[in-house]
Amino acid sequence: MSIDVDTARRVAKLARIKVEDEALPALAAEFSSILGFIEQLNEVDVEGVEPMTSVTPMRLKRRDDVVTDGNQQAAVLKNAPDAREGFFAVPKVVE
């Protein structure tokens, strides 16, 4: 499968990674090469095979629905690039 520049631009947008226009053709070529490699999977007969969800047949554990952690506002905000008045600060989202 060949990936064109428009598709590469759309994927970059979906991934929220800024890619300059001049870098898009090389990126599209890399995607095409990797997807070409992946397409070998089409040779495999997967009829009737369920997609794997868990590598070990293990039932996820359950626990009582109670609060086990919390009240750590300072620790949660400690590494934020911009924290103000107990909140994460970001550029204006809604006009």
Add this chain to the structure above:
Amino acid sequence: MSDLTKLTIAAARDAMRKGELTSADLTEACLGAIDEAGALNAFVHKTPEIAREQAKAADARRGADAPSLNGIPLGIKDLFCTKGVPSQAASNILEGFKPEYESTVTTQLFAGGAVMLGKLNMDEFAMGSSNETSCYGDVVNPWKIDDRNLTPGGSSGGSASAVAADLCLGATGTDTGGSIRQPAAFVGITGIKPTYGRCSRWGIVAFASSLDQAGPMTKDVRDAAIMLQAMAGHDPKDSTSADIPVPDFEAALTGDIRGKTIGIPKEYRMDGMPAEIEKLWADGTAMLRDAGAKIVDISLPHTKYALPAYYVIAPAEASSNLARYDGVRFGHRAKLAHGDGITEMYEKTRAEGFGHEVQRRVMIGTYVLSAGFYDAYYNRARRVRALIKRDFDQVFEAGVDAILTPATPSSAFGLGEMAEADPIQMYLNDVFTVTVNLAGLPGIAVPTGLDAKGLPMGLQLIGRPWEEADLLNVAYSLERAAGFVAKPARWW
């Protein structure tokens, strides 16, 4: 440099228990060796104050019944969150990040008395097979045969280099597609990836959650058993960690493998495989046969499709896991231009913070999960993954105890030599190891020989799920038969 840093974990433990050695002296020797080994670029955040404090505490509890790792100086891969110490996953996007918490694995190691010397270099977010994608720069392999600098492999390249160069007695690694076993083979040490679920993933920066496992990288099989013991166990904070007993791994090392059945998979004999790797494999097979094991030819028919399935599943999970790096809660945020909104903040932050390989994998993952392609790529890859696991299940049901394969398709190559190659050429490094992650099995790399150039080569043993004890014992038998003792000559 004193010879103390050359000790194995077991030898240092025994000497400390007898009162012949203090952790303080051992730790100082390691700190000195690290300071002299800047050329290897293995340790990227040194923690001498923490190390000296932990060593002092270890010496205070020294005695015949102290835990095995009491006072043992270790290196910790940068992927593990360590409280108050930079934990960056070798990425610029986590620059300045100092976790407010400690990963479960390192919590267990330190509770067992281990000493942290510092954080070890790696490929960015564990994505790479040569340790050339790190924000800290390349790690250099202590093995040198000409004027080139060689790769230690990846992604746990710093761990591999540090253990092989005797900067620490052991190191933590993580393995998503071969990131413990391939670098271990490239530097001539032992590395085990346990069964998926054996070690808690809590507090380890996530790459591909259904494949990631932590494991030890050590100077020999006994040390791997000792260190894995301390790392393993159930953790309520990781719902995929297994709530089953952890056996005594060291006690399982009898070296007696009489009556065991070892499978040799024909699909691992690749076209164009170097004759030296083929010979290494045949020699290893003969060693296990001589030790009393029964050797059988087996088939794992879907092996060929493991790498392409991996390069759908791992990037898909990575694109989801790495969505959290948005410049809001931790790490890097790009400087914004006037009028930039929140979308520009995400896009600029991620473009500046992620390196090229990480960006490529996140975008491939985004593509294979996007509307219209989810079934064709992601679900098909998960179906193929089920078939790969079924191959192994059938072989184990037929009575095979362990499978012997080469660990890598070549010995270590030069740093920069793959720079112009197609990314797929680099991905092929994991061709023998990636099946094990897809099937969730334990796998161990053991050094068994040198190639004609004088570089180490390793073999891989693959075991049944949860049977690391048995696997370690087969590896121990192979190690004793191979008698690999070569060390890199010091040039750094």
